[in-house]
Amino acid sequence: MAKDIDGSAGVPQFYGKELRYHREAAGLTLEKLAEGSFFGIGLLSAIEHGDRRMPRELAQHVDHRLGTDFFTRRCEDVREARRKGHAGYFERVLEAEKQALTIEEWSPTLIPGLLQTEAYARTVIGAERLQELPEETDEKVNARLARAQLFEDNHRTPEYWVILPETLLLNSILPPQQMAEQLDHIAALVKRGRIFVQVIPWNAGAHPLMQCNIMVLDFADAPPLVYMEGQHHGQTVDDPGLVKQYRRSYDLLRAVASPLETSLAMIEAAAEEYRNGAHPARLERRELA
Known part of the structure; x- marks a missing residue:
């Protein structure tokens, strides 16, 4: 039945x-x-x-x-x-990420939307200083948080890989306690086996994809797709040649990033610093075994 x-x-x-x-x-x-x-x-x-x-x-x-x-x-x-609460240009990705087998993302300037807590999402959205009603802002925040149900629902979860720069861990846009909660949220998803996170050390030097953020989506029954986003626009790329080039760049970036276990330790160490009330400017960069 x-x-x-x-x-x-x-x-x-x-x-x-x-x-x-x-x-x-x-x-x-x-x-x-x-x-x-x-x-x-x-x-x-x-x-x-x-x-x-x-x-x-x-x-x-x-x-x-x-x-x-x-x-x-x-x-x-x-x-x-x-697409309520999302920009029109994001519609294709909003649907695609629910059908993807794998999602690989590089986010050099912000914690990705799929991983944001409410406090982080509200701060990012509020930074635009738009003249809108509180309920309009709430709609955008709730729409962003709803995407994260991808990792909570009982149905099949895409394999999600994300690469973050260490500077995102050290330079917070939130008060220390809220930033600790944001990093705890990411660490919890890693430890539950829902996502894979790698961190690019702050002193890694030049590396691929320094000029853009990307999301690469693979599907069981459709060609792969690349998505890139700016402040007020987004672009999907499905040309096989370009997708191949972006995937190569992503693979090279993954080779620069710290291993999974080390990356998790970096996230947890930063969260602990924030939890102890440390200001981002006073965080010590320390070598992790």
Whole structure:
């Protein structure tokens, strides 16, 4: 018996529940509903569970097969609901990271969004000094924190590798106690086996990808994707040649980074310093065995 879908959880879940209802009412399996389209049953199943949005071409196909017009009319509502609190240019990555087998990220200036605590996310978002209502800021913060459910949910978790510069550990944008909590959060995910983190020592010298941050996503049934982001824009790259070059640069960067165990020790040592009330400017750079 198929597991019921909670249509009250949000617009994508309601949309998915309606899809299953109309499909089953028409006596169609996922395979039958997909026939005649360029889309697979995996995508339809994910849509029914509210995990993927429906492309307009698929919505038109579904409406034709089911004799409805609901899915074409409402697919844009689902799209808007899924990216609520996120910039429009981030939409492709927001969906892709849930389907990825592996995510590899290099973040030279900020703790990545997938790892941010509420205090860190609120500080980063608030730095823009936008004239917006508190509830608008809350929406952005909550949307960012919701991405981190990727590591909490019971379903399959992507293999997430992240490389951070040691300067991010030493130069905090938060009060000491909140920074300790941010670093504790990262360390806890590492120790639970949910993520892999490597740290580039502050004195490592020149290294690859000094000029940009990147996210490399690999999939089981689609070509890899690279995402880069600036202050007010984001760019996805799927050209095979460029993706290959960025992956090579990332692999070279990983070779410069400290091993996993050493990196975890660096994170925990910095967290302890903050917890003891040390100001970032007074943190001692110490050699870790």
